Amino acid sequence: MIDYNKVLCPAIKEMKPSGIRKFFDIAQQLEGVISLGVGEPDFKTPWLIRQEAISTLEKGKTCYTANAGLIALREEIAKYFQRTIHTSYDPNKGIIVTVGGSEAIDLTIRCLIQPGDEVLIVEPSFVCYRPIVSLCGGVPVVIETKEENEFRLTADELREKITDKTKLLVLPYPNNPTGAIMRREDLEAIAKVLKDTNIMIASDEIYSELTYSGKHCSIAEIEGMRERTIVINGFSKSFAMTGWRLGFLGGPKEIVSQMLKLHQYAIMSSPTVSQYAAIVAMHSCQKDIDAMRNEYNIRRRFVVDSFNKLGLKCFAPQGAFYVFPCIKSTGMTSTDFCEKLVYTKKVAVVPGDAFGECGEGYVRVSYAYSLNHLREAIKRIGEFLEDIKNGNVQ
Template sequence: MTDVTSTHNVHLSDAVERIQPSGIRRFFDLASSMENIISLGVGEPDYTTPWNVREASIHSLERGMTSYTANAGLPELREEISRYQMERFHTPYDPAEEVIVTVGASEGLDIALRSVVNPGDEVLIVEPCFVSYAPLVSLAGGIPVAVPTRMENDFQVDVEDIRSRLTPQTKALMISFPNNPTGAVMGAEELEKVAALTIEHDLIVLSDEIYAELSYDQTHVSTAALAGMWERTILISGFSKSFAMTGWRVGYVCAPAVYARAMLKIHQYAMMCASTMAQYAALEAMQNGRVEMEEMVASYRQRRNFFVKSLREAGLSCHQPGGAFYAFPSIRATGMTSETFAEKLLVEQHVAVVPGHVFGEGGEGHIRCSYAASMSQLEEAVDRIAVFVKDHA
């Protein structure tokens, strides 16, 4: 491989130069080089996409459905998304003007930010959060501002923490409940306090609801369904988590037409459209995937109950996650940083977890463990974690 830096200057974007690689990927790479690893690091279902969903994609290929779709996605898929959002979460969207099918929820987050952020705008981000939020804000020209959450408050956002970080440059608020990595959820009463503040200060809200169906103890409340919030909310969701379709890369954004039109401009130039075959699979999932989804959610609830109880018995404090499929135990009692704990656990006990600091400063002192693994793997993992904690007491 030729080192181009030895022959001429390399011209890279300052924004890209400032962004650090994903902190999750380093641990995956290290774990992949070792044997007898139990990985609790991957943020995806351990279920295979149901056969009827795979078959719908295969059938679309057999029928020769290999052309572009409309930029915004298959009309029939947008209609199903609109119906689903209204029936499940009471959020009304016009499928023709207010729904865009994206290449995963990740693209949805990207085009949402790029459609509303101007250089120098501040975007409040509730942390700990998914690793891409702050980098995407920076790439859009904005300034990410962290709003911390705490284990003693079950990682729910406190409206006063938002208020204390408001400035004249604040443009938007990014939230995600159920949350990755903490598993935290927020009910209507607490969300309404946040909503009132965003209305008072005329903020745009980007609500990542990719884990909406993975709510175990209460029905998910969509930010866009709250009084006065539909007009100022861009809702991001998709099929990866609740329909076990991570590799298909199909997501969607729902928003008032003025925002949807802006996002569509970016989407049509950057992506043209989401994969046609994957869209047909997503359509089948929406129409006939409910039974498998409910079975999966019930299984995750069982695993959560076992895993959190076992972590506590192993000596790690851990709040009860209300959604998603992550536990976020505190490792402060060991005296280690989250990165040191994760590295030593991997080397000594061959259990891969993600250090909490990669999800923002508020994640330091914690590790993220995905319980989207088989019960046998979870049982062995907690046995190894218990030995590790005892060894380092």
């Protein structure tokens, strides 16, 4: 009889399951649940993109592509980087098409981090950074951002955490779960702290197109930062292409060439049909992005206003499609609040501490759902808060 405890890698056994998936699974098992828990656009992938995928299949263009991705797609991505963040990457040596933004994150961390290296992780943030660092033998060092700073990373917070073992800064903006963004002046202050170090940056910009206050600014745009930054992005959020599993990264060719080796062995190449479709997305679908952003912005204003009216203080996010209301006034932990809400009122949201300990006292609510969906959910949350007030929630 095999003792699986002796076979499994200790680091994987210690890894906690995603707090996001837990509440998604609960919502799937209950009848009539309104789920505001998953960060997935409710829009269909634009028709031009789907049409190209159908055409690609009809033509039988289903073989492997180059490891780094179709050169035509990498050229469009290079144009996209130049157009949006005014940064040049060589489509032949500086760009890799990945299986979602998730693979790009994994590639970046695994190719840079060795045992003992410290990785600065801004939190609250997406759930995957810490586990990947730990699997590499790296040491996650959390930088807790604060609501009074609109959950932006400050230069002082960064400086305080840097040691001679610091190898990488994970900079996830626009932010999941808070919806925070970094302004150019914030990034310039961060750049001053980093300029005389060897610290690399993993800039996760998957929500860059969903910015509601001006234009997204990447730290790669700031003088002296391009050479130390891996820019991570993808098609899932901005183009409503979550199931197509396609992302991309851009960075210095000296780093990207090494990342490509791991990508070759672990993945071979990203989905071929998705890549052909993504060329059309990059080239012809900016109007679709703009339309979706405008709709998200309407929902954003509605949800923020609604939570504040309910007495749950809610920071007004400027990016992504999440709000992060504070539930400390209820006297409940984030997990208790979410569990009782889903079982009594059948509304699923995610506890803030799923995104780091500093998220305790908050919940993440996605507004990537229709206004009718959101109105009904807000109504039920209001009823839940009344029940708490009247002592009817045990």
